[in-house]
Amino acid sequence: MKEQILIVEDQFVEAEDLRLLLEQAGYGVTGIARSVLQAQEMIRNKRPDFVLLDIFLKGKQTGIDLAQLLAIDNIPFVYLSANSNEEVLNAAKQTHPYGFIVKPYREKDLLVTLEIARYRRAHSVEAKYYKETELRKLLKAIIGGSGTWAQKLLAVTSALQSYIPFDFLVAGFDNLQQPHFKGLCFLRIGFDEYQVIGAQELCTITGKSIAELVALQGGSSSVQEAVYFDDAAFQHICRQPSLRQLFADTFQLRSNLEMPMRILDRKSFSFCLYSRRPDAYTVEQLELFERIQFSLIQTIEQLLEGEITEQASTQPAGAATIENTHTEAGFEGIVGKSHLLLHVFDHIKQAAPSDTSVLILGESGTGKEMIANCIHNLSARKGKPFVKLNCAALPATLIESELFGHEKGAFTGAHERRIGKFERADKGTIFLDEIGEMPMELQVKLLRVLQEREIERVGGRDTINVDVRFLAATNKNLEKEVAEGRFRLDLYYRLNVFPITLPALRERQEDIPALAYHFMKQYSQKAGKKISGISEQVLLKMMAYHWPGNIRELEHLIERSVLLTKGGTIEEILLPAVEKKEGRAIVEEAALKTIVENERDYILSVLRKCHGRIWGPGAAAEILNINPSTLKSKMKKLGIKKEYIK
Ligand SMILES: Nc1ncnc2c1ncn2[C@@H]1O[C@H](COP(=O)(O)OP(=O)(O)OP(=O)(O)O)[C@@H](O)[C@H]1O
Numbered sequence: 226m227k228e229q230i231l232i233v234e235d236q237f238v239e240a241e242d243l244r245l246l247l248e249q250a251g252y253g254v255t256g257i258a259r260s261v262l263q264a265q266e267m268i269r270n271k272r273p274d275f276v277l278l279d280i281f282l283k284g285k286q287t288g289i290d291l292a293q294l295l296a297i298d299n300i301p302f303v304y305l306s307a308n309s310n311e312e313v314l315n316a317a318k319q320t321h322p323y324g325f326i327v328k329p330y331r332e333k334d335l336l337v338t339l340e341i342a343r344y345r346r347a348h349s350v351e352a353k354y355y356k357e358t359e360l361r362k363l364l365k366a367i368i369g370g371s372g373t374w375a376q377k378l379l380a381v382t383s384a385l386q387s388y389i390p391f392d393f394l395v396a397g398f399d400n401l402q403q404p405h406f407k408g409l410c411f412l413r414i415g416f417d418e419y420q421v422i423g424a425q426e427l428c429t430i431t432g433k434s435i436a437e438l439v440a441l442q443g444g445s446s447s448v449q450e451a452v453y454f455d456d457a458a459f460q461h462i463c464r465q466p467s468l469r470q471l472f473a474d475t476f477q478l479r480s481n482l483e484m485p486m487r488i489l490d491r492k493s494f495s496f497c498l499y500s501r502r503p504d505a506y507t508v509e510q511l512e513l514f515e516r517i518q519f520s521l522i523q524t525i526e527q528l529l530e531g532e533i534t535e536q537a538s539t540q541p542a543g544a545a546t547i548e549n550t551h552t553e554a555g556f557e558g559i560v561g562k563s564h565l566l567l568h569v570f571d572h573i574k575q576a577a578p579s580d581t582s583v584l585i586l587g588e589s590g591t592g593k594e595m596i597a598n599c600i601h602n603l604s605a606r607k608g609k610p611f612v613k614l615n616c617a618a619l620p621a622t623l624i625e626s627e628l629f630g631h632e633k634g635a636f637t638g639a640h641e642r643r644i645g646k647f648e649r650a651d652k653g654t655i656f657l658d659e660i661g662e663m664p665m666e667l668q669v670k671l672l673r674v675l676q677e678r679e680i681e682r683v684g685g686r687d688t689i690n691v692d693v694r695f696l697a698a699t700n701k702n703l704e705k706e707v708a709e710g711r712f713r714l715d716l717y718y719r720l721n722v723f724p725i726t727l728p729a730l731r732e733r734q735e736d737i738p739a740l741a742y743h744f745m746k747q748y749s750q751k752a753g754k755k756i757s758g759i760s761e762q763v764l765l766k767m768m769a770y771h772w773p774g775n776i777r778e779l780e781h782l783i784e785r786s787v788l789l790t791k792g793g794t795i796e797e798i799l800l801p802a803v804e805k806k807e808g809r810a811i812v813e814e815a816a817l818k819t820i821v822e823n824e825r826d827y828i829l830s831v832l833r834k835c836h837g838r839i840w841g842p843g844a845a846a847e848i849l850n851i852n853p854s855t856l857k858s859k860m861k862k863l864g865i866k867k868e869y870i871k
Pocket residue numbers: 558559560561587588589590591592593594595596658700740743776777780
């Protein structure tokens with residue numbers, strides 16, 4: 226059946242052209258909406274498979290407002306906009322579109338983007354289905370397994386983690402005074418490691434009595450349906466004294482998802498998840514909960530039935546601290562337990578088993594290559610080749626023959642046939658490091674391999690099928706590269722199917738001591754020295770440093786300190802003298818703008834001063850000393866719309 230597309234575009238001619246183009250390409254068009262309101266009505270009448278969406282429309286609401294509603298309804302959309310400045314791109318990015326096309330676009334670009342969007346959509350649906358089936362299987366296995374109520378509840382909690390992440394979870398009946406089956410709290414302390422906190426431990430940790438906890442529970446408004454509170458909403462709800470507020474203060478939590486369920490005799494049992502990230506929860510997770518709710522209810526009911534029969538022999542829930550023994554399987558060698566790193570592990574676990582392309586983002590030295598290795602080792606391709614190419618290290622011509630190989634005589638110096646990295650990576654994984662440096666002319670060839678999974682050697686005529694998984698990494702802002710025309714949008718979207726962003730070391734200071742000890746051990750062993758400690762003063766100094774070079778910089782500094790240390794403890798560390806300036810330099814560098822951005826900002830500031838007046842004495846064109854029609858065309862080119870001039 227034809228895929229149905231809704232066009233949301235306020236320019237009549239553009240919208241009609243688009244309709245024609247889509248229909249000729251075999252798509253159906255459900256309608257053309259000129260405003261957000263009209264679009265909503267059309268969607269109510271006929272749900273489209275995709276929405277093509279302009280950003281600035283008739284009426285007050287923009288395409289970005291509509292995108293937020295589409296996300297709730299789970300309708301995929303692609304932006305079509307004349308505006309590609311970073312501000313707009315960033316706002317659009319927050320809505321997770323399936324693509325972004327800058328006008329004027331070529332017909333081919335639009336069709337390719339739609340094709341990619343369809344691919345990504347199909348893939349995300351498939352991945353979702355796979356994940357949910359896996360979760361159901363896990364829950365079944367827990368019911369069939371052995372262990373106490375607390376151990377089984379921990380297993381359920383741990384299974385939930387890769388689907389709905391949390392740093393702290395409270396599971397149990399809404400009444401803390403239940404005679405049996407008291408609620409349990411689980412504090413995440415490693416990838417698959419939790420501290421189990423029962424009511425008594427909670428009293429010790431928070432310094433409150435059971436009676437005070439019960440009173441606080443009374444103060445918490447109980448929710449009837451699954452709901453989430455993110456940053457501002459969470460802060461707001463935590464103003465009232467409640468258990469929620471107590472947990473937030475005690476464990477530094479910033480968002481919350483509550484999942485209440487009715488089980489046995491309509492008693493209310495809930496899973497309350499908390500995260501240290503302000504934006505951890507989304508509508509998608511609420512929907513996931515809806516879909517798995519039945520399996521969760523069944524699991525809890527069956528666990529409780531087992532608990533009743535074994536009641537006499539079980540130890541009181543929450544009286545012990547249980548540590549899950551499956552710690553960090555597959556992440557060996559990666560040091561750190563900060564919640565930001567654990568969040569990266571969650572993403573790796575999700576992405577690794579499928580064949581999805583993964584784009585690893587992060588500053589230089591944050592461990593991108595390590596993560597790529599880890600994804601390969603956790604995938605079914607483990608044991609098959611893992612082939613790496615650094616796109617920044619070679620000129621375009623050499624990258625081409627490195628990647629695709631060449632035939633004998635393909636160019637001067639090609640004395641014999643050479644097998645390229647794609648062929649060597651067959652059945653395995655290819656890791657394209659520094660993908661942001663890939664020359665434009667090669668980007669299109671790479672796109673073809675991603676789409677067709679076939680290559681041609683340089684100077685060759687035959688096409689060769691390759692079965693490779695793509696991992697790519699960059700420390701560049703690829704969206705900015707796209708906006709400035711240095712990176713192909715279609716390639717970006719193909720690679721960006723599953724992005725994983727690594728935090729900078731300065732964002733996870735709590736990992737610094739563990740990393741420092743790890744490198745101390747490694748390098749003292751290498752140097753044949755018996756160094757077993759790092760002074761507190763050195764640790765404090767390291768925690769206060771900005772680490773522009775991240776873990777690699779830390780590694781090199783520890784290596785040097787080990788060589789310079791005479792005794793058994795590292796007492797001194799030579800941090801770069803420019804450390805303070807470095808921080809500023811980074812900020813300044815980030816603030817550096819291109820000539821085009823500066824021109825846009827300047828024109829905007831003049832327009833604002835003139836309250837948007839272009840023509841006439843004292844108006845923007847006169848101040849800028851250019852012709853009003855030149856100014857108008859510049860505004861169009863730079864994506865400056867009236868809406869910006871306030
Ligand atoms: N979490 C970690 N635990 C232990 N070692 C780490 C960790 N992260 C990174 N490293 C080490 O830090 C160094 C830099 O890591 P890696 O080369 O993977 O970074 P990168 O982000 O790929 O750098 P670049 O952007 O320069 O390519 C390596 O020696 C790696 O082993």
